[in-house]
Amino acid sequence: MATQDSVPDAYDDLLERYERATYIADAGQVLSWDQEVMMPEGGTPARSKQKSALSGAKHDVLTSDEFADSLEASEAADLPQPERSVVREIRREYDRAAKVPKSLVERISEETSNALPVWKQAREESDWSQFAPQVETLLELKREYAEHIDPDADSYEVLFADYEPWLDLSVAEDILEQLREELVPLIAELKDADADLASPFEGGTYPEDDQMALSRDTLEYLQYPFDRGRIDTAPHPFSTGTQFDARVTTRFDESDPVSSIGSVIHEFGHATYTLGLPQEQYGTPLGQHRGLSVHESQSRLWENHVGRSRGFWEGYAxxxxxxxxxxxxxxxxxxxxxxxxxxxxxxxxxxxxxxxMHIILRFEIERALLAGELDVEEVPAVWNDKMEEYLGVRPDSDANGCLQDIHWSHGSFGYFPTYSLGSVMAAQLFDAAEDDIPELDDKLRAGEFDALHDWLTENVHSHGQRYETNRLVKEATGSEFTADAFVEYANEKFGDLYGL
Structure with a gap:
């Protein structure tokens, strides 16, 4: 960062105001974590008001005349890097926030808090009709939100940019199409392959207490710092927090411990990214994650390229x-x-x-819902048809179909593509890490994760939002962001496993 003397007072004022908005948002994250993990069931009416008030307070800070004046003055100044990156990120956030009425921001926050317990109950009772009114309300609110930001743009494109601000939706569409073209025939080959892979956990019962104990051991094995985090259970696994406090959650199936192992390692990947952000930049864009595609690249890298590797299981079994x-x-x-x-x-x-295929299904349904091409009450039938088309199986209940994900209760329309973007980004990053770290596989086999963690911190985490997404990938790997590394990895790994 530049010295204090090299930046104008307007920049300092801008940063101070932006940091305040960040602290308010982070307080809201803690309330959200509590609602999903610890809060008594009857607490929703108060919690929805609390979160709404915080959302409004953040909006007030970001859209004040004083904030706008400091932003304009900072843009006019001859700032060094990375301060120009900070101003770029704040400008983007301000431009979007200033177009949206505070009343709408507060209502969306309140409605998402109210929707969460409805989703939980609907999922428990496997009844989409209970949750459908909340989905309809949130769709209407998010369409209105998108129209305020850009009335001439596709609403899904506007919402997608909340989660991935620097990759066009067309990039996500192209990657999803490439994955469909490459993976569907590969999956068909694997299904027909004459391979008998081991299922050593099949038929056993693995109590939740034992799985939680293993989850804690797994996090310690991966060097998760419990003095800056914790693990709990939640209806849907997630991670949240700051570089000082990044918490993870999981859930358990007593017949399938592999599922919770993958979940815990996935959420560890999210947490280790959050914890790796520069502490001295907390509150500024340089102390925040780049976006959900990059965040998912970290979780999918640890889940798949580490946790599902042969070397990892040498030490982990x-x-x-x-x-x-x-x-x-x-x-x-x-x-x-x-x-x-x-x-x-x-x-x-x-x-x-x-x-x-799960991501593609959700992406298509969300686009149709937002475009008004699909009625909310039609979701279960369309969901089941697409599952049958893409995976050859029909859900036996709403709970195992359209109610399984928590995202729509959060109003998070446009989020799902980042999972696939993150997966393919993970392969590209891991390739680069293997090139740079001598004998990385041997290190994973020995339970030595420092080298990989340090590489990711240096090449991804430490930059915060300094670079736009593609530039971050190029700085880390030397190449533009593509799905090529993932496609090559998938064919090689599974071809070897299944003897293709």
Whole structure:
């Protein structure tokens, strides 16, 4: 960063105001975490008002005349890098916020808080009709939100930019189409392959307490700092926090411990990115993550390229056996973690390849909903038809179909493509890490994660929002962002596993 003497007073004032908005937003995150993890069931009416008030307070700070004046003066100043990046990010956020009425911001916040317990109950009772009115309301509010920001743009494109600000929606569409073209025939080949991969956990019962103990051991093995985090259970796994306090959650299926293992490692990836952001930049854009595509690249890298690697299971299998009293070999654990299950109904439990069919399905449904081409009450039938078309299986209930994800209760329309963008980005980043870190696989086999963690911190985490997404990938890997590394990785890894 530049010295104090090299930046104008307007920039300092801008940063002070922006930091205040960040602190308010982070307080809202803690309230959201509490609502999903700890809050009594009856607390929603108060919590929705509290979160609405915080959203309004943040909006007030970001859209004040004083904020705008400091922003304009900062843009006119001859600032060094990375201060110009800070101003670029703040300008983008201000321009979007200033177009949206405070009353709408507060109402969206309140409605999402109210929708959460409705989604939980609808999921428990497997009844989409209970949740449908909340979805309709949130769709209307998010359409209105998008229209305020850009009345001439596709509403989905506007909402997608909330999660991925620096990649055009067309990039996501092209990557999803490439994944469909490449993965559908590969998955078909794998299904027809004469391979008998190990299923060492099949038929067993793995109590939740034992799985939680393994989850904690897994996080400690990966060097998660519990003095800056914690693990809890939630209806839908997630991670949230700051570089000082990044928490993870998971959930358990007593018949399938592999699912929770993947979930915990995935959320660890999110948390380690958050914890790796520069502490001295907390509150500024340089202390915030680049966007959801990059965030998902970190979770998918640790989940898939580390947690589903043969080397990882060399060191990890003994921990699993100690906890469950099993005798699973590293090779059996590796095979169990990488079996292709097209018949799987649940996205967060999906294998590495069919996972993307789940994303494509949600992307198509969201676009149709926002465009008014699909009625909310039609979602279960369309969802089930698409599951049958893409994966050859029909959900047996709404809970295992259109109610499985929490995102729509958050009003997070436009989020899902970032999962696939993150997955393909993870492959590109991991390739670069392998080139730069001698004998990385041997290090993973030995449970030595410092080199990979340091590489990711240096090349991704430490930059915060200094670079736009494609520039960040290019700085880290030397190449433009593409799906090519993922396609090559998928064909090589699964071709070897299934003997293609």
């Amino acid at each position: 003994p921990m699993v056996n100690d906890q469950f009293g099993t005798d699973v070999s590293p090779q059996e654990g590796y095979e169990a973690a990488n079996q292709i299950y097209p018949e799987n109904l649940i996205r967060v439990e999906a294998d590495e390849l069919t996972y993307h």
